[in-house]
Amino acid sequence: MEVNKCPKCNGVEFAEGTDFMSVKPVDKKFSMGSNKIYTFCLSCGEVISIRIESPAIF
Template sequence: MMILQQENRICPTCGGSHFTKGVMKSSNANVRPIGKPFSFGSPVIFTFCKQCGEVASIKIENPEKF
């Protein structure tokens, strides 16, 4: 697990400064294009506080699939 420490990123919930990333890769958890039910879509990447779990950002891993 990667720990991210960015001098400008402070958790608004607990004041922590250590963040990490996690990915949801299950085919059920992928974000899919609207109107394309048979598309595989893309996994979702979360950046969150290591201390309290507050999510700082959510990013689509492969936006080109849309």
Template sequence: MEAEACKKCGYTEFKKGKLGNGYVNLMPINSFFSSGSPMIVTFCGHCGEVSSVSVEKPRKF
């Protein structure tokens, strides 16, 4: 299987980070009681181009 390459610079090393910390999470629309979920961001380790964003705990929705 060939390694995925960054669409912007062609680099093949990607990093992951978490967006949200319990206070700043993605929240469901029309739900006041859910704590929501952080987002996981995958980005190029060379230029920082974001390749994907996903919800860490989709079952919270």
């Protein structure tokens, strides 16, 4: 997904970050899981997207 403009403030600069809280498969209790990657606007902080870093583990 390519983001051209923030829907909240019309900002055009974005960054990516993670909170290091992993998402784990429901049926695999001992899985390490995968990080969530957030894309957010640098002007207002609006989160534009959230994606899973390694979806193949699911």
